[in-house]
Amino acid sequence: MRSLISRPGVCARLFLIILLVFLSWFLVCLKERSFAKESGKRIAVLAFAPAFLKAYDGLRDGLKALGYQSGLNINFKVYSLDHDMRRLALVLDEVLQGDCDLIYTVTTSVTMGVKSYLKSAGSEKPVVFTAVADPVGSGAVADLRRPASNLTGVSHLSLELLPQRLLFFKKAFPSLRRVAIFYDADEEISLTSFHDEDFRQAALDCRIELVACPVHNLQELHEAFRGSAVQTTEGIFMLPDALGVAFFKELLDFSRRRRIPLMVVDNMLLEIGGVMGYSPDFYGVGQQAAIMVDYILQGGAPGEIPVQNPDRVKLVVSLRELQALGLAVNEEILLQADEVLR
Incomplete structure (x- = not known):
């Protein structure tokens, strides 16, 4: 005697039932998703x-x-x-x-x-x-x-991009030897960034001295500006640091007074100032x-x-800031840039 499951009519009905159950479940999911958006x-x-x-x-x-x-x-x-x-x-x-x-x-x-x-x-x-x-x-x-x-x-x-950002900075300005780095002395990510092994190795490869300038507030930042160590630096390099962004206007004013390049931590800051950035x-x-x-x-x-x-991630160079500062830049970096601000 053949089993019920082997009979053609029973198989068709069973398939139809399974199909209806699946369609009902699918429609319920669509309804729930639609309701969530409504x-x-x-x-x-x-x-x-x-x-x-x-x-x-x-x-x-x-x-x-x-x-x-x-x-x-x-x-x-x-x-x-x-x-x-x-x-x-x-x-x-x-x-x-x-x-x-x-x-x-x-x-x-x-x-x-x-x-x-x-x-x-x-x-x-x-x-x-x-x-x-x-x-x-x-x-x-x-x-x-x-x-x-x-x-x-x-x-x-931010950490992964630190070495490449420094390499781009050096490529743009081959004569760079000493770079000031201002950062929040109390922020863990700032300390981690400054002491990052790959970042340090990139500095050695570029023959750049990283001049540490840890600060806690605006007053200490202005004191650092007056320090002899910072006065002899040839550029400013921003770390992934909230305090640096908060005091960006002060960093920018300092770079413009001394006519030295400022490498921003985020490209969005280039709308305000700075010569170049490499970021998402x-x-x-x-x-x-x-x-x-x-x-x-x-x-x-x-x-x-x-x-x-x-x-x-985009490499952006601000030609208008470079011209305002009277700085010459390696032409190769302009060709390599994803965007040049004019």
């Missing part, structure tokens, strides 16, 4: 300073391309700490009271401050970060491939982060999303 989501954006908000612009436009409309099915509350980390706790008090769905952070110091605050508050609020110099070394995540926490995001490759694009990094944010807003866990590297 319902209003709330994102708190925290940046160290207004200059970093290009990462927010990229996020907003990236989410728009994924079907989110600001003011309709998603709302952003944007906070700039205006270079003052002391404001972070008050901002986060407001953020958690507002019951946001996700926190989007820009820079290492802000990300680590948010992580510490959420841990002390017993909150597992999802966090997507950008512009974090060293996600594992800073303690933002335990593992790049599987963060296994409430944080994930896009690295800034903040806007593009924000667009990358949008995909992660979308996944989490649909119910995915941050800890399941690997930390990403930026899609692209």
Whole structure:
């Protein structure tokens, strides 16, 4: 006697039932995803300073391309700490009271401050970060491939790019011998960067002396400017350091007074001044982060999303700053640059 499963009519009905079950499951998933985008989501954006908000612009436009409309099915509350980390706790008090769905952070110091605050508050609020110099070394995540926490995001490759940035600086100005490096004496990532083994080796290969200028505040920065060690330097090289960005205007003024080149830590700063930079694009990094944010807003866990590297790093040279300073630059670097600002 043939089994029921071998009868043609029974097989057809069984296949139809399985197909209907699969289609029902698929439609439920689509409905849940559609509902998530129809319902209003709330994102708190925290940046160290207004200059970093290009990462927010990229996020907003990236989410728009994924079907989110600001003011309709998603709302952003944007906070700039205006270079003052002391404001972070008050901002986060407001953020958690507002019951946001996700926190989007820009820079290492802000990300680590948010992580510490959420841990002390017993909150597992999802966090997507950008512009974090060293996600594992800073303690933002335990593992790049599987963060296994409430944080994930896009690295800034700041440490990895240090040696190449110095090589580009030397190539642009072959006569460089002594370079001033101003950094936050209390910031772990700044100390790690300055003593990075590959960075040190690049300096030896380029025959450049790195003149350390650790400072805590603006007053100490001005004192360092007057020091004899700094007065004899031939260029300024910025580390991945929030304090350096906060005092960028002072660094720029000093470089212009002495007519020496300033290598910026982020290309976005070249809109203000500086002769060259080699870094990821903040806007593009924000667009990358949008995909992660979308996944989490649909119910995915941050800890399941690997930390990403930026899609692209650009070498940008500011010809207008070079001309204003009266500096000559190696023509090869202009040919090699991804962009020349005129």
